[in-house]
Amino acid sequence: MKVQWTHLLISLPLLTLLICGCVSPLKPSAGMGDEESVTVPFKVRGAMLSFGGHPVIEASMNGVSGFFLIDTGAAGPMLTANGARRCGVSSKPAGAKGVDMWGGQFALETATNVTIRIGARFSLHYDEILVSPKEDDHLGVLDFGTLRSLHAVMDMGKKTITLSK
Numbered sequence: 001m002k003v004q005w006t007h008l009l010i011s012l013p014l015l016t017l018l019i020c021g022c023v024s025p026l027k028p029s030a031g032m033g034d035e036e037s038v039t040v041p042f043k044v045r046g047a048m049l050s051f052g053g054h055p056v057i058e059a060s061m062n063g064v065s066g067f068f069l070i071d072t073g074a075a076g077p078m079l080t081a082n083g084a085r086r087c088g089v090s091s092k093p094a095g096a097k098g099v100d101m102w103g104g105q106f107a108l109e110t111a112t113n114v115t116i117r118i119g120a121r122f123s124l125h126y127d128e129i130l131v132s133p134k135e136d137d138h139l140g141v142l143d144f145g146t147l148r149s150l151h152a153v154m155d156m157g158k159k160t161i162t163l164s165k
Contacts, residue, residue, distance in 0.1 A: 014144070022070075030149075037165070040160065043084040055069075055070045059116050062081075066139040067139060068116070074142070074143035079131045080141075083139030090111065092109055092111050113127065114129050
C-alpha cells in the first residue's frame with residue numbers, strides 16, 4: 001500500500017491535537033467592559049493538598065466567591081460538583097461524556113448558561129461547561145484552551161495573570 005505524503009502531512013497535526021487534548025471544545029465568551037485587558041492576582045496554594053501546587057484565582061459565580069484552579073494540562077474548563085451546588089448552578093448528566101481522572105473513570109454532568117466573574121469588570125460566559133462529580137473545595141478549573149483564547153500572560157514574579165480581548 002502506497003502512502004501519500006500529503007495525506008500524512010494533513011493527518012499528523014490533527015491526530016496530534018486529538019491525542020494531546022490541547023484544544024478545549026468549550027470556548028467562553030469574555031466580557032471586559034471598555035477595557036482591552038485586565039490583570040488579576042493569583043496565589044499558589046501548594047500547602048492545600050487538593051490544589052496540588054496549582055495557581056488559583058479568586059472568582060465568583062452567582063455572587064458566591066471562591067477559587068478557580070489554573071490548570072494548563074486540563075482538556076477543558078470544569079466546575080466542581082461542590083462549586084456548582086454552592087453557587088446554585090444546576091447540572092444534568094452529560095450522556096456519554098466521561099473522563100479518566102484521580103485514579104478512576106467518572107461520569108460528567110453539564111451546566112448551561114454559566115458566567116464566571118473575575119475581578120470587578122471581567123467575566124467569562126460559557127453556553128455549556130462540564131461539571132465534575134468530585135467534591136473539591138474550589139469552584140472549578142480554568143484550562144489551557146480558555147487561557148489561550150484570552151491571550152493570557154502569567155507573570156510569576158508579580159503573581160498576576162493578564163487577560164486580553
